[in-house]
Amino acid sequence: MKSLLQKKSTRNNLITYGAVIVFYAVFQTLATTGSLKSLYKGLLVPICAYVILAVSLNLTVGILGELSLGHAGFMCIGAYSSVIFSLATHETIKSDFLRFLLALIIGGVCAAIFGIIIGVPILRLSGDYLAIVTLAFGEIIKNICNVLYIGYDSNGFQVGIKDSSVQLAEDGKMILKGAMGASDIPKDSTFTIGIILVLITLFVVFNFVDSRAGRAVMSIRDNRIAAQSTGINITKYKLLAFTISSFFAGIAGTLYAHNYSILTTKKYDYNTSIAILVFVVLGGMGNIRGSIIAALILTVLPEILRGFSEYRMLIYSVVLIAMMIYNSSPKLQGIKEKYSIKRILDAKKRAKALGENEKEAE
Amino acid sequence: MKKLAKKISALLLAVVMIVACFAACGKNNSNATLKIGGIGPITGPAAVYGQAVKNAAELAVKEINAAGGINGMQVEFSWQDDEHDAEKAVTAYNTLKDWGMQILMGTVTSAPCTAVVASTKEDNMFQLTPSGSAVESIAADNAFRVCFSDPNQGIASAKYIGTNNLAKKVGVIYNSSDVYSTGIYNKFKAEAENQPFEIVAAEAFTDTTKTNFTTQLNKIKAAGAELLFLPIYYQEAALILTQANSMGFKPIFFGCDGLDGLLAVDNFDKALAEGVILLTPFAADATDEKTVKFVADYKAAYNNEVPNQFAADAYDAIYTIKAAAEKANINSNMSVSDICDAMKTAMTQITVTGLTGTITWTADGEASKDPKTVKIVDGAYKAM
Incomplete structure (x- = not known):
């Protein structure tokens, strides 16, 4: 056990798990005792979804080193596939938990399948080209979902891209109504499930990064030619990272969609993709814990600023700029080091060591 | 060592303060006010509609308060932005709940309205949307609307x-x-x-x-x-x-x-x-007394801007709440759920003569009023 703890990455990962669990414990206690404002109570599940999105995108952007602007597209696939499943089986599967579990798997797997389909051709591209193609992919997914009409009756499912192409019998029920999306979605998402999903995501991503495959992926990021010359199958590892990333985006989409009773494509446009990218950039490329903190802060911040009413979004952008500068400016490094938590902890250790030394001297 | 203890205690205090930030405040509902909340986009691409609804609702509230309020209660009105987004609308609703909202006038746009209706249904909070026109926007029995459905x-x-x-x-x-x-x-x-x-x-x-x-x-x-x-x-x-x-x-x-x-x-x-x-349902240059007064007041209050039909719907919505609350004999000591039940019954019994016509409601929340048509003649709306 001790040798395990001595490894720096393991220790770091444990701190992250611990922080997530402490966050859960504090807010779950506050929520169950009724002392948490409903504003923050309502934000808990979206925060979990955004954290999963940020962590999974960090796998593509930070670890694999490829810029993807289509993360909301995968989220959209997860959301739509799982909502179609949930609405279709709303009557047949009575257990909410079982249905939601299956919905999560379906959402994740569908997104992963699309990740592979999209990944095979586009991962041959890199840099700006990849960014633009993923952006286009996200928009395509959004527009397809926007025209889908799906309904079912006793004769089975009907799918069409026009209102008139779905003609249901008397007992039929529409699931998706084109631009109107889906409504009456069972609200199955809970904070507890959200946190469990965050922990699973962290577990998979941390272990992936530490694995042989993860090292191969990072070597591709650092020097593609060197990696290729050592016999690493570039396409395979790129695709692996991209697929895992899209799988978790699908999971996050499922979690997010089942938190609201309505689903429309508006949420899954490039603005959301960019918002997730902002979480990753602010948190630091490749820094998983940073992504979590950034997702948390940037989701809560606009709500804290509600007091400023009309000026809210203006102040939000100014704060965002300030945070980005603070995080990346070399001139501010000194201030950051002086007031970091790490330093306070180190100071504690040093003081302890000093105390022990004094005792020995006595 | 002392310095370190100081640092740690400062850190602890900071944590306590942050937690206190998130904790709910006690409810201090003074008994002479009725708290009405409003939700709609005042930033983003649909801001025009939200701003019009907000302005007109505030105007109506001011008038009602000046005339003695509802059942003797003064009305407090609070507006929250939803950026025309379902997630933000639910968050805005939760914010208003923390504020102590008793009746919701909103939301302005359809998709966010559908999301909020699911929440108001859970809390059994009375909701009247001025302009959420999708069928699903008032799916629950606690929700009503002023405008026509799509x-x-x-x-x-x-x-x-x-x-x-x-x-x-x-x-x-x-x-x-x-x-x-x-x-x-x-x-x-x-x-x-x-x-x-x-x-x-x-x-x-x-x-x-x-x-x-x-x-x-x-x-x-x-x-x-x-x-x-x-x-x-x-x-x-x-x-x-x-x-x-x-x-x-x-x-x-x-x-x-x-x-x-x-x-x-x-x-x-x-x-x-x-x-x-x-x-x-509304033409700003109609010549009936109500419209003329509303347009003049609105222009005077908001930089000479001409109100659109969203503003008219919102103005009617606030007066509808007033009429229903008076019919149901609401007082501010009642719980949100009791207010909702009383308002639901009252809504089907009242007839409101507003800017957008003479309106009655059915229990499913739909407003029935005559559709009006206007034609643009010489650069202005003319009723037909």
């Missing part, structure tokens, strides 16, 4: 064109990525089968392709349409009118309440809008 507008438009014999061949341009537009179009199409005209061409566009309409217009012109039905918002309609004019296509243009605002579009040649007919 299907009703589609049906009313088709009936109007049919009974007044405006045209035999009708073309449609609609926004297939928009709930409002597709909702109206689908019902228009269904009702058209019972009417003495034929839809010769129905062309769609989406939010990402809303700048050039020449393809759609050419098809519709080729199909020989005499009337062009536009169940869309005014920004796109202005472009369609301009582009149709430049290609020499001059059918009768017919639209729904989304076209309201057409005359206020920047750089739009108002002469092109001559003869456009629209189905709208």
Whole structure:
């Protein structure tokens, strides 16, 4: 056990798990005792979804080193596939938990399948080209979902891209109504499930990064030619990272969609993709814990600023700029080091060591 | 060591303070006020609608308070932004709940409204939306609306064109990525089968392709349409009118309440809008006493801005809440759920004569009032 703890990455990962669990414990206690404002109570599940999105995108952007602007597209696939499943089986599967579990798997797997389909051709591209193609992919997914009409009756499912192409019998029920999306979605998402999903995501991503495959992926990021010359199958590892990333985006989409009773494509446009990218950039490329903190802060911040009413979004952008500068400016490094938590902890250790030394001297 | 202890205690204090930030405050509902909340977009692309609703609602609240309030209670009104987004709308609703809201007047746009209705149903909070027109927006029995539903507008438009014999061949341009537009179009199409005209061409566009309409217009012109039905918002309609004019296509243009605002579009040649007919519950230059007073007050309060139909719906919504609350004999000591139950019954019993017509409600939340049509003549709306 001790040798395990001595490894720096393991220790770091444990701190992250611990922080997530402490966050859960504090807010779950506050929520169950009724002392948490409903504003923050309502934000808990979206925060979990955004954290999963940020962590999974960090796998593509930070670890694999490829810029993807289509993360909301995968989220959209997860959301739509799982909502179609949930609405279709709303009557047949009575257990909410079982249905939601299956919905999560379906959402994740569908997104992963699309990740592979999209990944095979586009991962041959890199840099700006990849960014633009993923952006286009996200928009395509959004527009397809926007025209889908799906309904079912006793004769089975009907799918069409026009209102008139779905003609249901008397007992039929529409699931998706084109631009109107889906409504009456069972609200199955809970904070507890959200946190469990965050922990699973962290577990998979941390272990992936530490694995042989993860090292191969990072070597591709650092020097593609060197990696290729050592016999690493570039396409395979790129695709692996991209697929895992899209799988978790699908999971996050499922979690997010089942938190609201309505689903429309508006949420899954490039603005959301960019918002997730902002979480990753602010948190630091490749820094998983940073992504979590950034997702948390940037989701809560606009709500804290509600007091400023009309000026809210203006102040939000100014704060965002300030945070980005603070995080990346070399001139501010000194201030950051002086007031970091790490330093306070180190100071504690040093003081302890000093105390022990004094005792020995006595 | 002492310094370290200080640092740690400071850190602990900071943590306590942050937690206190998130903790709920005790409820301090002083008994002489009724708290009404409002939700709608005041930032982002749909901000025009939210701002109009907010302004008109605040105006109505001010008037009511000056006249002695509702059942002797002063009204407190708080507005929260939802950026026309379902997630933000639910967050805004939660914020208002923390504030102690007892009745919700909102939300302004359809999709966020549908999301919020699910929450108000859980809490059994009375909700009256001024302009959420999708069918699902008032799916729960605690939700009512002031405006027409999308299907009703589609049906009313088709009936109007049919009974007044405006045209035999009708073309449609609609926004297939928009709930409002597709909702109206689908019902228009269904009702058209019972009417003495034929839809010769129905062309769609989406939010990402809303700048050039020449393809759609050419098809519709080729199909020989005499009337062009536009169940869309005014920004796109202005472009369609301009582009149709430049290609020499001059059918009768017919639209729904989304076209309201057409005359206020920047750089739009108002002469092109001559003869456009629209189905709208409100025309700012109507000459009845109520409208004249409302328009004058609104202009005086908000930089000489002319109120649109969203503002009129919101103004009516606040007065509807007043009428229902008086009928139900609401007092501020009642719980949110009790207020809701009393208001639900009262809503079906009241008749409100407002800016948008004489309105009554059925238990499913739909408002019934006569649709009004106006025609643009000499750069102004004229009731028909």
